[in-house]
Amino acid sequence: MPEQTTVAFLGLGHMGGPMAVNLVRAGYTVAGFDVVPAALEAAQTHGVPTVASPLDAIAGADVVLTMFPSGQHVLDAYRGADGQPGLLAEAKPGTMFLDCSTINVDEAREASALAIAAGHRAVDAPVSGGVVGAEAGTLTFMVGGETEDFEAVRPLLEVMGKRVVHCGGHGGGQAAKICNNLILGVSMIAVSEAFVLGEKLGLTHQALFDVASNASGQCWALTTNCPVPGPVPTSPANRDYQPGFAGALMAKDLRLALNALESTGVAARLGPLASEIYDTFAAEGGAGRDFSGIITDIRDKSQH
Numbered sequence: 001m002p003e004q005t006t007v008a009f010l011g012l013g014h015m016g017g018p019m020a021v022n023l024v025r026a027g028y029t030v031a032g033f034d035v036v037p038a039a040l041e042a043a044q045t046h047g048v049p050t051v052a053s054p055l056d057a058i059a060g061a062d063v064v065l066t067m068f069p070s071g072q073h074v075l076d077a078y079r080g081a082d083g084q085p086g087l088l089a090e091a092k093p094g095t096m097f098l099d100c101s102t103i104n105v106d107e108a109r110e111a112s113a114l115a116i117a118a119g120h121r122a123v124d125a126p127v128s129g130g131v132v133g134a135e136a137g138t139l140t141f142m143v144g145g146e147t148e149d150f151e152a153v154r155p156l157l158e159v160m161g162k163r164v165v166h167c168g169g170h171g172g173g174q175a176a177k178i179c180n181n182l183i184l185g186v187s188m189i190a191v192s193e194a195f196v197l198g199e200k201l202g203l204t205h206q207a208l209f210d211v212a213s214n215a216s217g218q219c220w221a222l223t224t225n226c227p228v229p230g231p232v233p234t235s236p237a238n239r240d241y242q243p244g245f246a247g248a249l250m251a252k253d254l255r256l257a258l259n260a261l262e263s264t265g266v267a268a269r270l271g272p273l274a275s276e277i278y279d280t281f282a283a284e285g286g287a288g289r290d291f292s293g294i295i296t297d298i299r300d301k302s303q304h
Helices: 016-025 037-045 054-058 071-079 105-117 130-136 147-160 172-200 205-212 247-264 270-286 291-301
Strands: 006-010 029-033 063-066 096-099 121-124 139-143 161-166
Touching: 006 016, 006 054, 016 029, 016 037, 016 130, 016 147, 029 037, 029 054, 071 105, 096 105, 096 147, 105 121, 105 172, 121 147, 121 172, 130 139, 139 147, 139 172, 147 161, 172 205, 172 247, 172 270, 172 291, 247 270, 247 291, 270 291
Parallel strands: 006 029, 006 063, 063 096, 096 121, 139 161
Antiparallel strands: none
16 A cells, blocks of 8 residues: 555554554555544654544544454444444545454454445554564564455554464454464463473573473474573563563453354363463463563472
8 A cells, every 4th residue: 555545543552553653654645533532642652643533533544453352342433332433434434444453253254244334445454563563673474355355454454463364254363363472372382381390300591491492392483482591681681571461361362262162162281271371371460471471470380
């Protein structure tokens, strides 16, 4: 999409705010909105033009980009709720509805179907890479939608990310995201358990890292987001588990994976257990900590 494309950016939180900033810096015309006044103010401070309502944002927009907490938020915004008109009814014909939220696959497919039925185009494009990736413009976008629509939004997504992958039809982006984060959640628990076991057996963190990072235990949870301080200086463990990718978000994504596992009948055992573990972690004080902080929970609950 050309830089003169007008983008309504709805949802200017920790991820959406920096993403909108990068679009503005690239020359896109952006009208931003968020229901949280502090998010609006932060976006304004960083140069994102903001408006007073979602309908003001989408007036004349070529793309309506949503970054919302849940699928219900997306569907309510599209259809209208609480007496408010929906975005689909108010947008100009043929608008591209680009949802970058992380939601259930079924909800993403329903949202796309609603948009298409209303005469618009639709793509789901959840992201991976956290706040750091959003700020640096190095996110990964997992995209679901028709090929021509994927190609239409690719230039815009490439401003905000370094990797843009077409994962298939509508809902494909969400499917790829929850499958990836299922792997991530389970592997972080495994890596954390291994480090706590290593501590009990007298291994130093560095020794275990040097072996596992170059052996069959190698994975992203170990080599990039190592849950102990020292071996990977940039990991959140070196800054008291400040996220990063917060425990509440991992708990949310694993619940989405659990929903998909149940709806498809997959005989999964580790996924449901990982979901339960992260739900507990988030409820017991880990919601705002990096998800690698699960190691402190494992350590604290281990027998001494």
